[in-house]
Amino acid sequence: MIGSGSWFRDHQIRYLAHTQPALRSPLGSRTRERCRTVNTSSSENEILELRFGPYAAVISSQGAALQTLRYEQRDLVLPFEPRSNTTDFRGVICAPWPNRLADGRYRWDGREIQADTNEPDRRNALHGMVFDRRWSVIAVRENSLTLATTLSQEVGYPFELLLQVTYALGPAGLTGTIIATNTGTKTLPYGSCPHPYLVAGDSPMHQWVVTIPADSFLETSPDRLLPLREVKVEGSHFDFRRGEFLQGIRIDHAFTKVNRGSDGLARVTLREPSGTGVELAFGQEWPWLQICTGSKPELGLAVEPMTCPPDAFNNRLDIVLLGPGESHRGTWFIRALH
Template identity: 30%
Template sequence: MPLEVENGGLRLRVAPEVGASVVDLSFERGGSLVPLLRRAHEPLSRSSDAACFLLVPYSNRLRDGRFRFEGRSYELGHPKPDAIHGDVRDRRWQVGHCCDHGCTLTFDSRAFGDVHFPFPFAAEVSYRLQDGVFTNALRVVNVGEARMPAGLGFHPYFNRALGPASEEVLLELAVRGVYPDSPERPALPIGPPVGLRPGQDFSKLRPLDVALDHCFAGWDGHAEIRWPESRVRVVMEASARLRHVIVYSPPAQPFFAVEPVSHANDGFNLFASGQPGTGVVVLAAGESLEGSFSLSVENSA
């Protein structure tokens, strides 16, 4: 049964049993609720169909489901060719504190016998609605004795149209570079960040009219999304740890994703190779990594 919170003209629904994923984030307009994020069918059975899910203890892909760390190789036993999107998104979280403006949930990998990640970890997520702003904060803690690599992020799916299906959506997002990949293994970096091609440059507000599945580096933590025909503007702000961002804009789909994340795709392996600026954090026993992002919804209709 999803948790539900309504506050400040926003409604949030969260599924604790499916990775504490967001089922719905909607804003009020004219007495109705308009889904800002892709609304999931309920009951939600897998996080890939959610409005937003959590990425922890790593973001996006790890090449061939393995990584090296401090001289050792680790196999994750993930069911796909590449391990993807962490190890919590389809697992049950425990509900903690809930009130009229938000809720908190927790996760402990030691409670599961089939976790792929080789280091024990715990996580906590909080959701908050206030004054037209949605805030999502995530923390991962090393609960083992050995050092571990760590990362985290968020995977919100935005609706491409809030009104007519033909509606145009605009994006502004400033970054310093993009990780190159190969056609055979898209979204897996083959080197350090390079300069942007014209279709990848959103430093000035422009239509999101190209197919993308890229990880960008050197993000300033700010993004703006506009639906001019619906007269809706959303401002995304991410905390200092989230300086990578993934833009996923599949062709002929009614959604797109702007994902604030702490590290590069395949970050653990890039880090092991000595590449600087990957965003990967090494946590000693008891140490934690935190990140958050917010969405401010401006509805002028």
């Protein structure tokens, strides 16, 4: 059981240039396309567009969210209108914890810390504290852009944390990178996840074949969706290791014991009957994966690589500890399947 101890073991380009090297996309070095500002109103979201070959992406400064990602006019993620993404966290960055924090409460260094809850029916603090913030665009290059925000002695998170997110397009699709840096003087707890809803194609979601390369998942409490225990997927409804249809299955669970290729990447794939689809790949810095069919299950599938499981600030499982000046980097990739 997770509850038992035995289970666990404005723009700042100058600042970025002095604290981080130029972020390079592993998808390619060509920069023949451009980053275009769609809206720069100081009182609203800043919306920017990236293009590279057949790929196009729109990024919103609110939540550093991936608003759209298309390949030859085909949606790879579920798009949203500006300022409408926070109800289902579509496309946002979730930090300093991903998923649910029970009662919004945890203990750290001998003190009890209380964060605001935003899931009142379940009494949880869901997806951290930066999903609805307006991030600053601090660097723009021809096929990439970087956004940043800070947490500084917040109610519910009394630490100093700099978050930077870079989106880059290349010949193999989108690369996303989150860098978290402890800018304070004390060790802090940290976790994160991106929150895209993937789209295989125009067919209904129940016709998609989904592959999830994980050997285990977390059972959750029915009332609050908090983790109870780790269970093997074999013999369950959640064994998608060889590809299964989503028809009739509702998922809002964290998966782990992730299987990876020789390149160290795990790959979640969605394919529709025509054979087209989408893939999200992620590295070993994400040992967990949340899959959610959502409240509108015919639209898209949330695929969320996570640094830690739900309620990690309490159960301490795979929690990232950052000492003063230390950073954590996590990268994920989204590409079209043909």
